[in-house]
Amino acid sequence: MSGRFSGVITGLVLTVSMTAAQADYQLNMTEGVTPISQQQYGLHMLVFWICVVIGALVFGAMAWSIIYHRKSKGAVAANFHESTTVEIIWTVVPLLILIGIAIPATATLLDLEDAKTDADITLQVTGIQWKWKYTYVDEDVSFISSLAQSSRDVVDDPTGNENYLIEVDQPVVLPINKKVRFLFHSNDVIHAWWVPALGVKQDSIPGF
Numbered sequence: 001m002s003g004r005f006s007g008v009i010t011g012l013v014l015t016v017s018m019t020a021a022q023a024d025y026q027l028n029m030t031e032g033v034t035p036i037s038q039q040q041y042g043l044h045m046l047v048f049w050i051c052v053v054i055g056a057l058v059f060g061a062m063a064w065s066i067i068y069h070r071k072s073k074g075a076v077a078a079n080f081h082e083s084t085t086v087e088i089i090w091t092v093v094p095l096l097i098l099i100g101i102a103i104p105a106t107a108t109l110l111d112l113e114d115a116k117t118d119a120d121i122t123l124q125v126t127g128i129q130w131k132w133k134y135t136y137v138d139e140d141v142s143f144i145s146s147l148a149q150s151s152r153d154v155v156d157d158p159t160g161n162e163n164y165l166i167e168v169d170q171p172v173v174l175p176i177n178k179k180v181r182f183l184f185h186s187n188d189v190i191h192a193w194w195v196p197a198l199g200v201k202q203d204s205i206p207g208f
Contacts, residue, residue: 030196037199039108047101054097112199119181121174127184127191127204134172137183145170184208 031041069075126133128144135142148167151158158164174180184193186204194201 032199033197034199036108036112037197039111040199043104043108046104050097050101115181117179120178122181122183123172123174124183124185125193125202125204127186127188127193129188132191132193133187134170143170145172 029041029044030037032038122137124135124137124142126135131144131146133142133144145168147165148163148169150161150167151164154161154164182200182202184202184204185208186206188206190206191204192201193204
């Protein structure tokens with residue numbers, strides 16, 4: 001077996017094994033469990049399908065032109081300097097698409113950053129290297145949340161732990177159907193607080 005062929009086989013085997021290892025991972029955005037996260041998911045899918053339609057039209061037009069207007073079939077390229085109609089079309093159509101995306105995107109952002117209505121609970125999230133501190137401001141209750149021991153125990157081979165690097169020793173408890181206000185802060189460096197199910201990812205910045 002030649003070295004080149006052996007390398008190809010090895011690459012294929014690695015590709016298949018990596019695909020199998022990734023089989024349980026979700027490819028699309030998480031829909032979430034809160035109204036705002038589901039709103040974000042709907043916005044994501046709207047933009048996704050707009051991109052799919054645009055891609056299909058663009059690449060479809062390219063393929064059709066390449067196949068049916070090639071030189072071997074006697075096609076002769078048009079010779080013109082400008083087209084006001086075409087320029088208006090490729091300016092107005094993208095503008096309308098962007099407006100159609102901007103309206104629901106702005107509404108979602110306003111809902112996410114809504115500070116006008118009173119919150120039922122205010123939770124202060126403080127980033128500390130390798131852990132988080134949570135304070136229920138109205139109740140004057142605080143605690144430190146760290147990575148669960150179950151993740152630390154399998155750091156050399158985490159494949160058997162479905163909640164690796166996700167599970168913590170002191171989880172935050174929040175009520176359903178209530179508005180929660182989050183306040184973010186950091187004691188040292190910049191931290192990223194991310195809960196996909198809530199549709200929230202926020203940086204905790206020192207002094208901010």
